[in-house]
Amino acid sequence: MHSSRIQLSLQQLEAFVQVAALGSFRAAAAQIGVSQPALSRTIRQAEQTLGARLFDRDTRHVTISPVGGELLPIAQRILREFDSAFSELGQFMQGSRGRVTVAALPSLGSALVPNAIAAFKKHCPQAEFTLMEAPAEVLLAAVEDGRADFGLSVRPAPDLRLQYQHLLDDSMVLLCRADDPLAGRSSVPWSVFAQRPFIASQPNSSIRPLTDAVFLQKGLSIRPAFESPSVSACGGLIGAGLGLAALPQLALDLVNMHRLVAVPLVRPHASRPIGVVTRIGRTLPPVGRAFITRVLALHDPRVYAIPRA
Template sequence: MRIDITLQQLEAFAEVAKTSNFRAAALALHVSQPALSRTIRIVEDLAGARLFDRDTRHVELTPAGRELLPIALRILENFHSSFSELSQFLEGRSGHLTIASLPSTGAALLPNAIVEFRRSHPQVEFSLIEGPAELVRSAVDEGRADFGISVRPGPQEPMLYRHLIDDPFMLLCRRDDPLAARTTVAWSVFATRPFIASGFRSSIRPITDAAFLQRGLQVVPALEYPSVAAARAGPAAAGAAAHAQRRPGDGAAAAPGHVPAHRAHHARGPVALAGGPGLHGPAAQQGSLALKPHVETSLSVCGMIAGMEKTPPKPLVIVKVGSTFEALRAERGDFENWIADGLDTQALPILVIDPRRGDTLPDAEAVSGVVVTGSHAMVSHREPWSETTAAWLAQLVAHDTPVLGICYGHQLLAHALGGEAGNHPAGVEVGTVTVTLEEAAATDPLLRGLPAQFPAHVVHWQSALRLPEGAVRLAGNDHEPVHAFRVGKHAWGVQFHPEFDAEAMRGYIDLLADDLASAGVDPAALRERVGPTDTAAGLLGRFARIVEAHHGS
């Protein structure tokens, strides 16, 4: 037997069981008492049993209710604890990082960086993969490592390079060699002395070969070594042989019987941080960025690289500036859920950001597009979070990031760009109304090809009273002259709600019935006129296709 009870419904049941009082439970849940009663009736219908015995003075659990209560509490506890773990992961406070690194640079850079990083992220675990540059690149490319520390990849390789350090080359020779008395050594010494070279597969060999080539030197190695350890033993066994190698950090010690490393003129090998096709979680992203300040404590010259050309697509962001009524949310989800369903994108990840709770608004470079939801707030109140979001929207438009503002988002977009939002002079507009396109819509990327008139769901007391300079009015009706506008190439505002379906619209009319009646509007007549709005609803999918195309261009 399958019982489709939602988490919100279980929370309502558990709260009534806890308080034994519908009024107190409704206050705790921030819903109306009638809405809570309806929710409990739905739970009882789904469970196929009465869960509470209630009269005007008492509320008590029935045997079925007592059986369900520990199950409900266990489910809710598991849910909240699981999402607590997910929250830690998303905030980069937990997770697992796998780093691929060259042996020498990894030994110099990683230990201190990992120690410092774990002071602020103690639950992040690390694994290391050590090997030559080819192994580092393949580990990153195949997703076995979150990022790698290696030399600059070739231009033909699909890596995004972010410079980390310039690793100086040093000369390694015997203590009794005349070169040991010098502070610097010219590359030309390698043309006249036995030279131990790194293997062809190493990260060092291409750089030393390039240095010889640039100086017109013909250098034939007396010996090739497979590893740094073998090379350090080589000069002692080979008499006066010389060897050029990277200095693996300020703490590197000279091998027994060898002079401390000397600079072989101006040669530096770039060492980089390379990311795979999407760092595997926030801990990986924070870990890669945290390497830079920690590395600077170990080496004097630093830069950074990260990522690959095969990075994951930038998210399509839904900016949640409001919520629907609790009664609707409990049954149907919230604005962001309705919008995500309408966008119906498989190519782009959806990211929901709520500036009201202090969420950081990302840089324009970090997003593929933005949808701003509706809200029960008013743009004219200019709440701090709203003004911050408005300033951010102006930056997005300047960056030509695709933007779609819905209702509140429509008005906020106008306000952000120098227009004006405020109370509509004709009052509230609610229900299913007819929207008429302007001539400019015929060539508009979002609206072209739509019928000249189409039905849409609306509910608004405020409006975009004045559009920003340069904005193009695209649609309206007798009550609302600006039901849609565009500014720039890819930023739109729509006063109507493409995310609403007929059931949501009727729910709004029912929940606003008293306010509508006070405003002289007949809720029953509005409810009767509610109908399908397929054309308006299709705008969300159209916008998603525009974002996908713009992101891929």
């Protein structure tokens, strides 16, 4: 056997392993689905490459040679690894394995994404996820520059290289203390914020543009009593009696609702549009496409129950 690298093809290794397993050229040819002369030619080419016989054969018996006995476990391992590798590639191409990076608003990272990932992994347990949470502006930038495969966020501005697929409308509610007179109301108009201290979200959040737009539409000049750094901090400020806030329903998962109540906001009814955001022209990994398809197809567009005291 030459000391240089041995060049045996997968076809030759498979033919060799089948003859060794079945002890017959005829049976091995039938198993592989080739003619016996073709199989014999394949084995002969392998022997020429090795410079040694793989089988000792006569008219009635086929016996593996010492070189064949040495080659057999190596060939079996190579074929197993080849099958395993291409099985993994097939699973990747089908979207049942691979890694996907999802960027989500903090409220969605708490209320929607974990359940979506859990449901997906029941069918595709080998899929792996990296979850990023960020305000809308940072999140959309992560999708645009490729740090995230896709985002779950509000509708992006039209000047960005992003595509938006609508998922749900996240209705706005008023958040107040349970002992507030407003807590017992079935709904509250937006004009209430003209009479009570208003706790606003940060300007770079997905909530602030929506509340600002409603106030502009209603002709309300509202000066925030506080600009809360986060949704959870907003709940703390309200609990301390420092004002009221307008929040999307899904954001309530980030709030300690003990002693707080959410009431629907009306006149007008307003909601935060939530959808899947991808970068135009980017090829997503198959697992990412499969996850998006399942989220869009299986999402329950129900109206989320509003926590009450």
